[in-house]
Amino acid sequence: MEKTIGKYILAGMAVLAMTACNDSFLERTPTNDLNDAAYWKTEADLQAYANGIYNEAANNGTYRFMIGFHSDAYSAKITGPYSMEAMSDNFATMDGSQTWASAVAAGIENQPSGNPSYASWSWTLLRRINVFLENYERAKDLPETIRQRYAGEALFFRAWFYLYMVQNYGDVPLITHPLGTADLEELYGPRTPRKEVMKQVLDDINTACSYLPADNWGANRLTKGAALALKARIGLYEGTYRKYHNLGDESEFLNACVSACEELMGMGYEIYNTGNPNHDYTTLFTTEDLGTINEVIFYRKYSEGLKRHRICGYTLNLRNGGTKDFVDDFLCVDADGVARPVALSHDYSNDTPELEFTNRDPRLSQTFLAPGNDAAAALFIDNPHAMRVFPRIGNMNGWPTLTGYHPIKYYIREQDKKGFNEETHDYPLFRYAEVLLSYAEAKAELGSCDQAVLDKTINVLRDRVGMPHLTVNPEMDPKYAGYGISSLLVEIRRERRVELSFEYLRYQDLMRWAWGDKLKERVLGMRLEDADFADPRYDGAITKGGTAEAGNNPVFVFKAADGKQYIDAYANTNFATERRSFDPNKDYLRPIPSSAISKNLDLGQNPGWPTGQKNEK
Structure with missing residues (x-):
């Protein structure tokens, strides 16, 4: 089987001013279609217009489904991977630019007047796509296969656009042709039922998969691998959403996910694994050029003179952090060699931060800063204003964290040193790891996930980080015993959470599984007992919140059911437990x-x- 060696790059392609597109064609009558007889003749015409579709889809000031590290440096902190994760149960933030996400998670957001931070109600991209699909066949002198390749790109983006719209809004207007002044009834019509929209999405992505070639056919262009990866994501999302929201007809989409994954699994992609379990996972998110890594199917390209970002700088200077609920989901490898949830572990301890990170899934210390790891020097020692303590919490000098769990997944010191809007490492939009996880989950939902499936999916990912293998009958984690799903599905969902964090997937995972109630839970951070406040290393830099002696940097704690005390991330804020809701x-x-x-x-x-x-x- 021929191996796909190219990667599919979305960069800052030159914006092509070829047509005057209305910014909101569902609200106003559009004008100036690009339909003159002189155009739509050559491959250069099709390519130029298709490049405009790439450009519009990558406009992160409007759309939020292809963000990466965002299309401008400052906005990386407003709607980048950290803020978007704070909509879920993985992350908490009190940075002023990100509290919109905390409000969504807490169930206290307000209806926006215009485009909200988490999504968009803009249809310019769809109009561009529909204009192309209405006209591309006019290039009659081109071979059909050439025309179809560009049409495949347009259909890929229409499928992704509508997946994004349905995920956020459910029923949405389904428009498959460019609207003009004669289409006022359609222009101002009602929304289309969700199932009808998703039928069109599946049709579009199936056609895109058949039109796009498996091999590279032009510089930086989409191929069949990317279309199949999107099909797998579409199938898993819609299939499980229908199942857990009792909408029915889920099998078609779950089977679509399975078929897409199986085809991808024969195309030559592989999990990046050099035999270094303490670093290989990190490499995926700190590599300058992801074109060198065969796990990456589709990615955002950044480079000097083209498009740059500031994710490393914003990793340090925002008051946010991982949640205890998320950190607890990283398995512990006990002395007998068995990987267990912390609630079942014989050897797990969180008496100190050092112990909490000991014998855990190596992805924990590649996602959050562990005491003594290499990133600590960059975060703490290199910072002349920092106190030499771990963790830094509350409002301590030197980039403190809200919860005690400092994120480092995308952090690399060499990029940070470049400064504002100068970082250039790439962002993976679709990875083969997601394909393997989607396959395992879809097979489990269909009742056909056996050991052979686990060994070519979950266990390949565990091999990368040196973790013991998953078997088909794992012991049930008490944390999830009341959720009404099998212990196998619990572990598959755990693996997805651990592997794909901060990749814009967790919030929609909670939505499709009907796990919204998890967002009502108290948001806790690292263990912090009364004695820790008196630790001489802190030298009075933090005080216990809620006491008469609390000073200017109070840190609130909560005594949990295990009798231990943990940072209460949102205590005394609008996002505190007593204000949280999920309807x-x-x-x-x-x-x-x-x-x-x-x-x-x-x-x-x-x-x-x-x-x-x-x-x-």
């Missing part, structure tokens, strides 16, 4: 912006959200 009749979908409803009352609103303005059309 299953409302919060699995986001609110449609009031500005959109005011221009088209037939859009309606998602259940439980205000309808907004009542202006007449």
Whole structure:
């Protein structure tokens, strides 16, 4: 089988001013279609217009499904991987630029008037795509295979765009051709039912998979591998959403996921593994050029003079951190060689931070800063303002963390030293690891995940980090015993959480599994007993919140059911436990912006959200 050796790069392609596209064609009548007789003749015409589709899809000021490290340096902290993760149970933040995400997680967000931070109600990209699909066949002198390759790109992006819209809003207007002045009824019509939209999404991605070639066919262009990876994501998302939200008809999408994964598994991709379990996972997220790594199917390209970012700088100077709930999901390898959840482990201890990171899945110390690792020198010792203590919490000098768990997944000191808007390491949009995890989960949901499936999926990922293998009948983690799923599915979901954190997937995973109630739980951080406040290393830099003696840097703690005390990340804030909520009749979908409803009352609103303005059309 021929191995796909190219990688599919989304960079800052030159914006092509070829057509005047209306910024919100569902709200206003569009004008100036690109349909003159002189265009749509040559391959250069198709390529130039398709490049404009790439560009628009990569516009992270509007769209949030292909972000990477964001398309501009400052916005990496506003809607980058850390803030988006704070919508979930993996991460907490009190940085002013990211508290919109804390509000979503706490169930206290307000209906936006325009585009919210987590999504978009912009249709410019869709219009570009539909104009292309309406016109590309006019290049009649080109071989059909050439025309189809560019059409495959357009269909890929239409499928991804609509997946993103359905994930956020459920029913959305389904538009498959460019609208003009004669289409007012469609332009101002109601939303299309979710199942009809997702049928079109599956049709689009299937066609894209058949049109796009498996090998490289042009510099930086999509290929079949990327389309199959998107198909797998679409199939798993919609199949499980339908199952756990009792919508029915889930098998078609779960089987679509399985078929896409099986085809990809025969295309030559492989998990990056050099035999260094304490570093190989990190390499995926700190490599300058992901074109050198065959696990990466599709990625955002950054380079000097083209597009740069600032993810490392913002890894350090934002008040946020991983949650105890997430950290507890990293398995502990006991002295008998068995990997167990912390609740079942014979040897797990969190008496000190050093012990908490001992004998854990190596991905823990490659996701969060462990005491004594190499990143500590960059984070603490190199910083002249930092106190030499771990962890730094509250408002201590030297880039403290909200929870005690400092994120480091994307951090590399060499990039940080480049300065603002100068970092250039790439971001993986689709990895083969996700394909393997999706395959295992879809097979388990279909009741056909046996040891052979685990050995070519989950256990390949565990081999990379030197973790013991998963078997089909693992002991049930007490933490998940009341969730109504098998212990095998618990472990597959755990593996996905650990492997794919900070990759824009966890929030939608919770939504599709109908696990929204997890967002109501108290958000805790690292263990912090009363004696720790008196530790001379802190030299009075932190005080216990809620006491008469609390000084200018209070850190609040909570005594948990295990009798131990943990940082209470959101205590005394708008996102505190007593203010958190999750309404299953409302919060699995986001609110449609009031500005959109005011221009088209037939859009309606998602259940439980205000309808907004009542202006007449």
